[in-house]
Amino acid sequence: MKAKGMEDHRAWDIEESLWTGDPxxxxxxxxxxxxxxxxxxxxxxxAEAALRSMSKGPRWSRVAFTDGHxxxxxxxxxxxxxxxxxxxxDGTNYVARCTSTWRRHRHADWRLVQHQQSPQA
Numbered sequence: 001m002k003a004k005g006m007e008d009h010r011a012w013d014i015e016e017s018l019w020t021g022d023p024x025x026x027x028x029x030x031x032x033x034x035x036x037x038x039x040x041x042x043x044x045x046x047a048e049a050a051l052r053s054m055s056k057g058p059r060w061s062r063v064a065f066t067d068g069h070x071x072x073x074x075x076x077x078x079x080x081x082x083x084x085x086x087x088x089x090d091g092t093n094y095v096a097r098c099t100s101t102w103r104r105h106r107h108a109d110w111r112l113v114q115h116q117q118s119p120q121a
Contacts, residue, residue, distance in 0.1 A: 006078055006102065006110055008070055014110065015080055015100055019063045023055040031103065031111035039096070039119045050115075060086040060094070067097075076104035083120070095120040 006014075017025060034047040045053070068082040079101050086094045101114035 031113045037116040078102040
């Protein structure tokens with residue numbers, strides 16, 4: 001029997017693609033009303049600013065999610081909470097606690113409406 005809404009594995013795959021995937025996919029995944037809180041200034045970022053920044057910046061070459069949790073507060077809404085360990089080929093490493101909120105736009109079409117990162121020392 002198919003699960004209603006986005007299946008867990010698909011949610012994690014899409015989330016990972018935002019960290020490591022091709023920036024060309026972002027306009028299809030990030031809702032135009034999305035808000036993000038990131039560690040770099042400006043710390044609160046609109047969807048438009050996030051799309052500009054993400055398409056220019058270096059991508060993470062590897063990520064691992066741990067402590068993953070999924071909540072479904074209502075139909076068509078999915079919240080992910082996790083710790084990410086990310087790395088780049090140049091040796092840059094990053095650890096943060098994150099949340100992402102996804103809203104179903106249409107059947108099988110989910111859009112990111114919120115993302116937050118809290119870097120860990």
